Amino acid sequence: MYKTILTGVVAAAMSSFALTAHAADVTLNLSNEYSANSVHGQGDQYFADLVAEKTDGSVEIVVHYGGALGYKSADHFDAVGVGALEIADTYGGALGGIDPIFLVSSLPFLTTTLDEAELLYGASEPALKEVFEENGQILLYASPWPPSGLWGKAPLNTVEALSGVKIRTYDKNGTTAFNSLGAAAVRLSWADVVPSISTGAIDAVLTSAELGAATSFWDYFDHYSEIYQYSIPVNLVHMSKTVFDGLTEEQQAAILEAAAETRDRNWAAIPQMVEQTYADLDEHGVTIVQPSGPEFQAQLQDAGKLALDEWLESAGETGQAIIDDYMSKVSQ
Template identity: 65%
Template sequence: MKHFSMLAFASAAALCAGLAQAQEVTLNLSNEYAATSIHGVGDARFAEAVSEATNGEVEIVVHFGGALGYKSADHFDAVGEGALEIADTFGGALGGIDPLFLLPSLPFLVTTVEEAQILYEVSEPVFAEIFEENDQILLYASPWPPSGLWARDPLASTDALSGVKIRTYDRNGTIALNALDAAAVRLSWADVVPSISTGAIDAVLTSAEGGVSSSFWEHFDTFTEIYNYAIPLNFVHMSRSVFDDLTEDQQQAILAAAEETRAANWAAIPDRLAATYADLETNGVEVVSSTDPAFREALQAAGQVALEEWLAETGDEGQALIDAFQARMAQ
């Protein structure tokens, strides 16, 4: 009898150990951008916070620079179909899924991080619903620093933009810059440096930080600020079925880490900007700012063209988000 009890105890202990082991899980997170980018740093922070909160039960392995072979445009389907557990995806790449994702990058709709955060707060429920409808959950979203133009020469006038082959990150940028007589084309981030090297593009619409993370000073001499053209977002989203398979404690740890990372990423923009501009100076990149009111008016008119096309596509739902944002701004 004693032998049986000891055997039963040993079996139970082994079973418990097996169950504990079964709860351990490894999740892959794909990011098209570099580990040193604001979103790469955020992803690493998120993974570390989850590991600490779960005592190592949940390990998130972050794959930077598109190392898994996914571009941002691939992430939505990959996560929804279960081929990838988590992704950090540039919002512009989701415009083909639903044009509402192009709201944050509408030119000159917001010009400060504070305004961008208000815009995201009013639109977050809509974005979350789109992910939910596709077997995914929105963990958090966070901004890029303001966009400008990397090029060999300053692009601080409409004449300077004419005919320039400019990489844009979404349809909004392509519409707006082509309205200024540029030759704009949308490219995924992974295709940017190869396109610069082959001469397929002459300039790149992105943040100063985006260029720093990819050492753009090896190709370009100037970064032209264009009145905080836009402050686009990245979205971190996770497979709903994978999330549901986790224990409740593990789920709560992921959600808490996501909230912490979101807050940290938004708060990091001022320091990131300061560090980025120091890098530009160190590497001999000239920062150009136009003071020509005619150029600013032309840019804003081009942004209006993009807004009107976006509203034509999104209809009442898009207008409702614009109205909600403007109401918050008026408070």
């Protein structure tokens, strides 16, 4: 397991926080790479508002959107671990280099519904919590993205259409799957996506319809291709344990209650959000492309199996136990 090492200076700073955090008013910073109007941006503000309400204003969470603090999702784990950030909202797959367990929610075509995605998260949550705990952090809650598809300038609903297309993927799973289908897939952090579109470095983007709409992707693309619920990945909201321990018991309880309520709200919000997003795409002239048929579906599933096999090799017994647990629950 990956282990963050605190420097003396940072450790001293965090100890200082622990001594002073019992004051009536505490301000905590929450970093998010995505925009304020994205599903997770909205969820973060909901969480911050709940914490303020439940603590009678004694804990203020200031949400910084769009990577405003200079952190991408891949930076959040270390930043929270060493105390540079108190809280972060992080796309799980961006932490795949720390531990392959973080890639589980984005395994292609493993989940086909929101209920299945929640079952997969439930199977993986204990292992995810363990990684955070070993690195001085608390996993507060996880929230899903809407299903992923492909934004592009033409339909991308056959293997032939994917051939040679420079597709932005969000983690190793996507790069493995789409390269096996003949695309030229490249992993990019969200902050790098729009600049790469503008310079022609990529031709298409793997992401949700919702996040593309929140970023006005219709300024660049006029097609959104559904690909059989490619995946329903999750973001993880995690907090420094030193900072958490420095709060009063009442403040800690309020944060955990707010986290649980935000989690439930965010999972429940996805269906209506997808419906509204599709209406927005229609209003802006974006064509929603359906998959081409059983042959394409089988080819996609083969690509997903390749990514799963690679992931299981790296995730070992822990990964296999998660998949076994998930499959047993899906079959019930």
